[in-house]
Amino acid sequence: MAEPAAPRLDDQVCFALYAASRAVTSLYRPLLDELGLTYPQYLVMLALWEHGELSVKDLGQALSLDSGTLSPLLKRLEKLEFVRRERRADDERSVCIRLTDKGDGLRSKAVPLPGVIGDAMGLPLDELEALRATLRGLTASVNAYRESRPGV
Incomplete structure (x- = not known):
């Protein structure tokens, strides 16, 4: 009987999330x-x-x-x-x-940041919005799973 193959790094969603983050x-x-x-x-x-x-x-x-x-x-x-x-x-x-006032003053300097990051991601706006929705759903699912299984 063949031993099951070890999980591969590139097949792990958690690694793709980690690397992207x-x-x-x-x-x-x-x-x-x-x-x-x-x-x-x-x-x-x-x-x-x-x-x-x-x-x-x-x-x-x-x-x-x-x-x-x-x-x-x-x-x-x-x-x-x-x-x-x-x-x-x-x-x-x-x-x-x-x-x-100093903290509020930073707001205008931060305005361009999301655009720079969005451009670097190289995705059209509709795909970025879909990705954000998918990640929010993933977070909610994982949190619900953890809450339903204490100790996990």
């Missing part, structure tokens, strides 16, 4: 260096540019990050004077994140 993130790096941001910090800023202000809890949910990962990002952004962290008057357990 690394390629895109490395493309962002020099663009974000000009803004003084790392990629995770850029994601925080995108959420705040979109919503104006968010609680740490809501920001974590929007970015799929836990507070242990998010807190150092927010401290660094606060040190850079891009955001302010403030305890809510109505609930001292909740911390609200707000853009500073």
Whole structure:
């Protein structure tokens, strides 16, 4: 009886996702260096540019990050004077994140970035939108699977 073939690297969807993510993130790096941001910090800023202000809890949910990962990002952004962290008057357990004028000023410098990244991907707009929808569906499916099987 023949031994089953070992899984091949190039056949793994997880590797294709990993390689694509690394390629895109490395493309962002020099663009974000000009803004003084790392990629995770850029994601925080995108959420705040979109919503104006968010609680740490809501920001974590929007970015799929836990507070242990998010807190150092927010401290660094606060040190850079891009955001302010403030305890809510109505609930001292909740911390609200707000853009500073300096942080809001970065918005105009970040406007061209999605276009540069989109051009580098080399896909027509309809294919980029379909890819984004597929990846969101994949994320939702994997999260639902994990939630239904604790320990996996």
